[in-house]
Amino acid sequence: MNLQEIKNIATSEELIDRALRRASKVEEKVRNPDYRARLTAVRKIHSVADNLANPMISYVKAFPSFDSIHPFDREIIDLTVGVDMLKKSLGAIDWARKEILMISTKYVPRARARKSADNTMKIMSEAYTKMTNVVRQISKSFDFLISARSIFRNLPNVDTESPIAVFAGAPNVGKSSLIGAVSSGKPEVKSYPFTTKAVSLGHIKKKYTVLQVMDTPGLLDRPDSERNDMEKQGIAAFDYLEPIIVFLTDLTGTSGYSIEMQTNLRDELKLRYPNCQWVDIFSKKDLDFENEVNFEDAIEVSAYKEEGIDFFKDKLLEIIP
Numbered sequence: 001m002n003l004q005e006i007k008n009i010a011t012s013e014e015l016i017d018r019a020l021r022r023a024s025k026v027e028e029k030v031r032n033p034d035y036r037a038r039l040t041a042v043r044k045i046h047s048v049a050d051n052l053a054n055p056m057i058s059y060v061k062a063f064p065s066f067d068s069i070h071p072f073d074r075e076i077i078d079l080t081v082g083v084d085m086l087k088k089s090l091g092a093i094d095w096a097r098k099e100i101l102m103i104s105t106k107y108v109p110r111a112r113a114r115k116s117a118d119n120t121m122k123i124m125s126e127a128y129t130k131m132t133n134v135v136r137q138i139s140k141s142f143d144f145l146i147s148a149r150s151i152f153r154n155l156p157n158v159d160t161e162s163p164i165a166v167f168a169g170a171p172n173v174g175k176s177s178l179i180g181a182v183s184s185g186k187p188e189v190k191s192y193p194f195t196t197k198a199v200s201l202g203h204i205k206k207k208y209t210v211l212q213v214m215d216t217p218g219l220l221d222r223p224d225s226e227r228n229d230m231e232k233q234g235i236a237a238f239d240y241l242e243p244i245i246v247f248l249t250d251l252t253g254t255s256g257y258s259i260e261m262q263t264n265l266r267d268e269l270k271l272r273y274p275n276c277q278w279v280d281i282f283s284k285k286d287l288d289f290e291n292e293v294n295f296e297d298a299i300e301v302s303a304y305k306e307e308g309i310d311f312f313k314d315k316l317l318e319i320i321p
Helices: 012-024 033-062 071-080 083-113 117-137 139-152 175-182 229-241 259-272 309-319
Strands: 164-168 200-206 209-215 244-250 278-283
Touching: 012 033, 012 117, 012 139, 033 083, 033 117, 071 083, 071 139, 071 229, 083 117, 083 139, 117 139, 164 175, 164 229, 175 200, 175 209, 175 278, 175 309, 200 309, 209 309, 244 259, 244 309, 278 309
Parallel strands: 164 209, 164 244, 244 278
Antiparallel strands: 200 209
16 A cells, blocks of 8 residues: 555645636536526536546545555554544545535436526536535545645555565664664654654665665553554554564663663563564664673674674575565
């Protein structure tokens, strides 16, 4: 599923202006003014209805079916925009589309039946008003879809059928720096916690092997019920993608989180996801380690000085089936 490719969505007023502008260009070249008015009104009503309803159905179809998408995608949608709100907005758009087509179907015969040009134009104007009022009635649904599309464009396009390594750890332990050093991903890197606000994706490529690598927001050592939506995005990756878990531990004391807290978090994840492949990383090797822990086969790396990077990349690629 590629949420990033959803095309532009118009606001309610933009949609109305476009429909009315296109309808204004419709003309019938018939000498009899009353007959000309009837033909023109019918075509204009059809034009407005089509130019309102057709984009609306394209908006509805652009978003995924929630019954068929991968559980990870569904969870990310729920955490970022809310599945229920998205369903409600899409339902409102589809309802409005059907109402507009019903109004068109009702008013076209009435326009045809009028004898005078003035009466025909009144019917056409009435149809315009009813159709545009329906669109304005759901203006907030258009605004919500525009906002959702903007959020989706910044989400990674994860191939849920291909291997993936998910980087985890407490905030500010160096996940984003390491992602930037080993892959094509370019996450934002700052010297303060919670720089990463959402999952992001890069790739490690070697000959014919490609491994997705995902950066995740920092996790705190606390129950899921107390975790925020940023943290839950990382949990969703563990729950639904069966990834290689790359856990970073900062022994330098610069992250602001104790080794006890980081170890507790590591123990929780190892116990919770026993079937996931696991790689331990001691990050920030270029700084002095203030603590000492013994994790079997842990790899020491420095993204800043690029120490241990090639060995770590080779280790990840060896794990891929």
